[in-house]
Amino acid sequence: MNLKTLIKKIESKYPLNLAYDWDNVGLLVGDFNMDVKKVLVVLEANEKVIDEAIENNIDLIITHHPFIFKKINKINTSDLKGRLIHRLIKNDIGLYSMHTNFDIAFDGLNDYFMELMGFENCKILDVTNNEVLYKLAVYVPTTHVEKVKASLAKSGAGHIGNYSHCSFSTEGIGNFKPLDGANPFIGNRNELEVVEEIKIETIVPQRVLGGVISAMINVHPYEEVAYDLYKLENKGGSVGLGRVSKLKESKKLKDLCEDIKVKLDMKHIRIVGDLDSKINKVAAVTGSGADMVKKAQRSGADVIITGDIKYHDAQDALDIGMNVVDCGHFDTEDVFKDAMKRFLDTIDEIDVMKSEIDLNPFIII
Ligand SMILES: [Zn+2]
Structure with missing residues (x-):
């Protein structure tokens, strides 16, 4: 799986903007376009964890504690952090950290x-945060109403309290004239078209907004999808x-x-x-x-x-x-490993391994 795709899945549930300002989360080392097959989850990354990652052909290490936290002025092998970053890059291993956003998020x-x-x-x-909500209104020809409604619900729109699939529909007439260069689903170029349409209105939390709009555009038959987006004063769920x-x-x-x-x-x-x-x-x-x-x-x-x-x-x-x-x-x-593995195991195409390195710095006798 492409790393960018994997990160999108992770951040749709654990958005980076939930983290405190002082924190440092997200992809801290790596190439967004790399291919990820094997992921190692661990509380934090040190030399032994990177050895473990190399031995196990890991593509991505996911840590709870930010791997880079203090300011770095140079990356070279003369200091510990520089050496670790150098080893990660040399071995094509990405490193992603999810810290206070994972503490704060629901199911974190x-x-x-x-x-x-x-x-x-x-x-x-x-x-720490109240979720920002949007109202989405989209105009759909009568033939595609159920398809668009289903895709909105599936991508996370229309949740109010313990209710899903919430939307409101109104009948109306859509008017448009396809211009030169248009490839209309209904009508002909340079002719005014009048179509029976349904306006579907639904509520969308900010964290899933991008996914909802692209899912809606994917199933909508029109070349240019007409929709309106309003930021609401209503407060969403708290985190x-x-x-x-x-x-x-x-x-x-x-x-x-x-x-x-x-x-x-x-x-x-x-x-x-x-x-x-x-x-x-x-x-x-x-x-x-x-x-x-x-x-x-x-x-x-x-x-x-x-x-x-x-x-x-x-x-x-x-x-x-x-x-x-x-x-x-x-x-x-340390239960971060179990929590994160449980979430990542729901994603096909990647293998997830929990680190076996003992990172507890204290010995109790
Ligand atoms: Zn901690």
């Missing part, structure tokens, strides 16, 4: 983590960082932590708070979530599960009476 890392923990009906902890979930049955913090250890396959986790306290509602932020402790408490959560809690973060949490479970940055995010 935070949702995957909650699913893994068995937490259901999740809400967003910190809303954001972290998730909150109400437990079906409350449990003691200690028991919740034992479950987490089993699910993340960890021998030890660090806990701040009262092990006997009752937990009804949980919040989670994968990676570093120390700055979300207060927000989690305001959301009504009795505990936040995250990583990277420092001594003073723990003291502050104790002061406000909030429980915190620190599973570590690595262990809350």
Whole structure:
């Protein structure tokens, strides 16, 4: 599969514009026109991961942490990052990173983590974006109405809440005169044509707008498709960082932590708070979530599960009476491999491999 096509599929679900401004996501090394057969998914890329990619004939590495983050002034083999970039290019391996856009997006890392923990009906902890919506109106001859409606629905238009295929149709008369050089589906050059048409109106979220318009043009019979696009004041669905979930049955913090250890396959986790306290509602932020402790408490959560809690973060949490479970940055995010593989496995024509390199920098004895 062409890399550009693969990226289009990835970004239609995990758009780059969801990422924070400070982040660096997308294709960081590589040629958009390259052919991709084999993909390696991994939390981040280092020398060993690149060795693994070369040994396994990988065409594209997909990382969670941005492979290039700090400013680079030169790419040569005298420094580590330069050497890694040089090796990737020399071996025709592309590198794509999806970081905060994957944390924030629906069905991204935070949702995957909650699913893994068995937490259901999740809400967003910190809303970062509201989706921009468009109204699309297209004029279609009566013979092609169902075909155009079906393609609009299939490409992601017409979703309102729990309803799909939403549209409104009005009958009318289309007028046009094909000019010299035109190749009209109906009518003749230089003759005024009057045709019974249906105006189909539907709603389209910005993230699928390009795909919806090209799918509509593909099935529409006219050489020049007449359509109008209006940006709406209506707000679309929200996306954001972290998730909150109400437990079906409350449990003691200690028991919740034992479950987490089993699910993340960890021998030890660090806990701040009262092990006997009752937990009804949980919040989670994968990676570093120390700055979300207060927000989690305001959301009504009795505990936040995250990583990277420092001594003073723990003291502050104790002061406000909030429980915190620190599973570590690595262990809350290494599941990126599973989350991303599950998504990529839905795409034909590519083979997806999870990295086997152990990237946890800490040893616990
Ligand atoms: Zn991280």
